[in-house]
Amino acid sequence: MEKNNALEALVDITNNNLGYVPSTPTEFNELSRLIQQKTGRSLSLSSIKRIWGYVKYEGFPSVTTLNILAQYNEFKDWESFMFHNMENDTCDSGFINESAVNADSLKCGDMLVLTWGVDKSCEIECISHMRFRVNSSQNIKLLVGDKFTLHTLCIGHPIYVCDIERGDIRVPAYIGAKKGGITSISFMPCPK
Template structure:
């Protein structure tokens, strides 16, 4: 399953809630790997966990065996049992977008959103509708003016996950790339810009 899927984002939040800490630093991934070993006597390497959390680059998909172990860590029989439980939970929608930020439901086409993240990155995006954005300003970022992407929300303290990223200086492709910004510390600020 794609590691940017909402079900996996919820899984990450549930695991952080279970261990009562945000998983953000190399030590946190070592800690979580050890906690999984203590509870299940199964090994998931810190590197695999870092990829799943977007801390380091790697495969965009996660193996079912890894997802099953993480679901078992939370007390479920397997990944499918965890997925089945999501259908009956009422906290998911609000938990998935917990925290300050901007969600696409709050935007109209033409609205602009400014985001910053460490060390000194700043971008302004224009909402085009249908979850699509265009980069209109970019400072110290791999994103460039004219790039387009899709996302559902920009949340302070959370990584910025962009899907179907198409660079302005490259021919469009059927499927753009996925991109994560602020994977270690999340977004620093998120501001909806109001025209004077």
């Protein structure tokens, strides 16, 4: 995806997440405050106004500025946003080139720590053939103790789980890391 189109897409996503298109100094100030609050990093008011076309600007934002805006929208950085948009902008199918973790190859007691987005993670443990239990979770909808079926994990792609058991409740499916995909997978083999 061409970078100017990608920037427009990032602005559109930001507008959707805000629920409005900022067009006044007060609204740009509010966006700046929300970005600081969510990411812990600040974007100058002039940078925001240039990106939204409120102030004429012929250049292109710095990578740092783009990273902050991508992080506000729950992508790891500008590059992962570009990857996500390139994937959505082209063919709707393809082979995964990245290394994948096939749940079929894991043994009972093997554990995986998955991270994505801003401070989102979980530790899952293989409890039987392609069945897992959540041992810890941070800022995600899966809860400690949830049990589910998982087939494959891949960095840069979402996590898809199904047949979720939450006590007596059954949930059909869950998708996480929709924006930007899983950023890291750590494997801890079962101690013998």
